[in-house]
Amino acid sequence: MTAATLTSTAPATGGPVKEARKRNWWGKHGRTTTVWGLRLASLVAFLVLWQVASLFVSNPMFISNPVAVTNQLVTWIGDGTLGTHTWITVQEVLLGYVIGVIAGALLGYLLASIHLIYDVFEPFMMALYSIPKVALAPLFIVWFGIGIDMKVILAAVSVFFLVFLNTAAGVREVDRGLVDAVRLMGGTRRDIAFKVVLPASMVGLLTGLKVSIPYALIGAVIGELVASNRGLGYLINDSAAQFNTAGVFAAVVVLTALAMVLNAVVSLIASRTNRWKPLGDA
Structure with a gap:
């Protein structure tokens, strides 16, 4: 050539x-x-x-309209109402979310790693998970008062069970062949826990992180709706009491935007932790 x-x-x-x-x-x-x-x-x-x-519509008050909602948002932004109440809700959601995630992930990993203990407590955890969280709000008011603590704990409880169950499912679905292979190669219990079980449980944990975001918002807002004088839930209650439909929609719009931002942050975290996933799930 x-x-x-x-x-x-x-x-x-x-x-x-x-x-x-x-x-x-x-x-x-x-x-x-x-x-x-x-x-x-x-x-x-x-x-x-x-x-x-x-x-x-015969009575526009029932559904309001985008122009009225926008005007309400502009008014709230101008007098500082929206910033003050949104910041209260954000604090409740973030604190409750972090507490619920940490507690749910740790307990889910530890209990699911010991099969006997998990089998004993699983029915109790499922029963507690099935309780409507709004039913717990009056009890939390008695225990913690009507301050921010009650909303944070209600949000944390809402998040805890989802993260716990998803993390535990990830741990229990670990490929037993991988565990046996590590043992045959002389791996210790520590090696199995950190090199096999932990990466496998990350799939369930990341799922729990995503699906629990709206529940953190729901828990915080339920607490504000039941008893509060601050937060976006309070704005919804106050607007409804004044038959201000635009105000109700405006607060809902802010909650929707907040949920979208939190979802985007968790999706970014999930994309950064893809290396933890087993090769078959990546």
Whole structure:
């Protein structure tokens, strides 16, 4: 083969590869752009339909409209009401979420690692998990008062069981073949715990982290709805008492935005911890 032949064939081998990479790049980013475009279009369509529907309802107070909700948000932002009450709810949600995640992950990992103990306590944990958390609010008021502590604990309890059950499920579904292989290679109980069981349980833990976010919000807001003079739940109660439908919707919009932000943060954390997942689940 001559030098001229090599020269003529070299671009041909690199061309398809570069073209494929370019198509993959455009395909990935094009799909992302399409998804976000459809999301924005769906939101705009919903708001337009909502505004139009408010014109044909006999009493617009029942459904309000996007313009009134926006005006209410602007008013609350201007006088500092929204910032003050949102910050209270954020504190309750974050503290409750962190406490519930830590307690649920540790207890789920420890109990599920000892099969006999888990089998004994599993029915009790499921029974406690099945209790509607709103039923606990009056009891927590008696124990902890109506301050921020009650809302934090209610949010933590709501998060705890989801994280506990998902983490325990991850631990109990560890491939026994991997455990036996580590033992055959002379691995200690510490090696099994940190190199096999812990990475496997991360799948369940990350699932628990995601699904428990709305429950942290629910727990905190339920506490505010039952007894509080601060927070977004209080704003909902106060607006409803004044027949201010726009105020109720405005507080709900803020809660929705807060849930989306928290979901995005947890998704970012999950993407950073993908290396912990077993190869089959990555």
